[in-house]
Amino acid sequence: MNNICEKAVLYAAGGWPADEKAAFEMHLKTCASCRAEVALLNKTQEALNPPAAPSAVVENLFAKTTRKKAPFWAVWKTALAGTAVLGVGIVFLLAALHPDRSAFDATEVVAYMSEHLDEDYQNFSSDLELFEEDF
Structure with missing residues (x-):
């Protein structure tokens, strides 16, 4: 060698x-x-x-491990739907808790004012006199 x-x-x-x-x-x-x-x-x-691994094994493994990026709306659609349902629920809850302002009829308001008009006028008159005395 x-x-x-x-x-x-x-x-x-x-x-x-x-x-x-x-x-x-x-x-x-x-x-x-x-x-x-x-x-x-x-x-x-x-x-x-x-x-080398058989091509069928490689393709199967690649298909299992490769993830496609989901569109924005697909990822968030459950959260957005939940938020919308919650918002509608809050609106209905607030509407149920809010007193109805149309509960007084116009005739009831006129009757109350006519009953208490003299008393309210007297109170206003005395308050005005006290105010004028101060000045």
């Missing part, structure tokens, strides 16, 4: 410039031990590379 036979590992790794590679390939034609060593190194490298 000569000095060039020791470089079989470098040749199998593929790290040589073109001129040295050509020279070693010429040596391989004449040296059976180097051919055997390079063949063993190539088989070892092939054994270390994992085999």
